[in-house]
Amino acid sequence: MPDPTDPGHLARLRVVGRAPVELRAVRRTHTIRLRHTDRRPVTGPAVGPDDLRAITAAVQAEGAWLHILRPDQLLDLAAAASHAQQAETADPAWQAELACWTGGTRPAGTGVPDDTIPLRAPQTTVPGRDFGHHGDLPVSTGHGRIAVYAVLYGPNDQSVDWLRAGEALSSAWLTAVELGVSVLPLSAAVEMAGTRQSMRRLAADLGHPYLVLRLGMLDTDDVGPPHAPRLPAQQRIDRPTPKASRPGRAEDDRPSGPKGGGRHDPASPPTPRRPVPARSPHVRTTPGRLGHLGVRVLAVHLVQTAVVAVWIAINVVAVLYRWDPYPFILLNLLFSTQAAYAAPLILLSQNRQADTDRVKAEHDYQVNQLALQYLIAWHRDTHGADCDCIRHAEPVVHGMLTALARDL
Secondary structure (H helix, E strand, O other), X not given: OOOOOOXXXXXXXXXXXXXXXXXXXXXXXXXXXXXXOOOOOOOOOOOOHHHHHHHHHHHHOOOOEEEEOOHHHHHHHHHHHHHHHHHHHOOHHHHHHHHHXXXXXXXXXXXXXXXXXXXXXXXXXXXXXXXXXXXXXXXXXXXXXOOEEEEEEEOOOOHHHHHHHHHHHHHHHHHHHHOOEEEEEEOHHHOOHHHHHHHHHHOOOOOEEEEEEEEEEOOOOOOOOOOOOOOOHHHOOOOOOOOOOOOOOOHHHOOOOOHHHHOOOOOOOOOOOOOOOOOOOOOOOHHHHHHHHHHHXXXXXXXXXXXXXXXXXXXXXXXXXXXXXXXXXXXXXXXHHHHHHHHHHHHHHHHHHHHHHHHHHHHHHHHHHHHHHHHHHHHHHXXXXXXXXXXXXXXXXXXXXXXXXHHO
């Protein structure tokens, strides 16, 4: 980033001259106005292989990659997306930010208005974003089984790589619009560390996932949902003064004005940060290893019994070499020393075993929760999101899992 202390400053653009007007640039300028998000289920024809290759090539041209998911991988994606959204729903801070950016008419040109949010839950294999409320966008009763899902990923996970992923997304989206393909970004599965690892496995662990895309053909007879409002250019781009355009711009050289010269209002909620991989709760410490090893050594009772038997036999039978005659005071001293060292080693080993048991219990809980998400995704795909059994059973099961996680 140009300024590490200002995360809202994505890039610095310099106009160095005029370039010849190309037909592709003119077409892209018109395509930008047509680009929009359609959250309704895809019910048109399937996306052709030539179109998928063109969209993939557009992503690769910007330094990122696009992995088209196979049909057998969709349940993995559905389970990860459902699990991530349930975790985000339980986060009050996330819900507060979501409420700030969604709903209403959005007269300021920001966020997601109600007329672009589905009126009810769409019939899709992979659940879309849960906005916490229904909107005004009519949704058909068809199921979006014909949709194609892809993972946008890249080689690294630095800030510049995420910026490059945004450029790849823009290029792929504009290419898709020109081909008549609808694009719906799905970010829930990459917003949490655990589910993001699942997305990485779907891409064969070849890179870091940035976003999930749903692709489907547009219906030429359907005008589609209204376009979401967009910020004007003067609220997204600062025009620096000649002094500020030089490297090493001072903080007071920034243009003044409402909301910091077009910058995002500091009073607004912050943008969600990229997920940080969670650290394992089980750290194998050196004292724990030593304690475990010590207990294993002390547990070899046969060796210890043999040494004691030989010690007593020599000191009872031998005539010249009795170094510890009856009542074997030196042997008793050695046993006392052994007990003094064994006690703390046993405690360290027990603590380490308790940590191991806790990690195994948490792993079992996560596996059971993932299996539950598989069942919910399969049931949603078979019966639909509005099925009464899902509506009644899911809150009860979620409450039981929450109580179990609290006990763990």
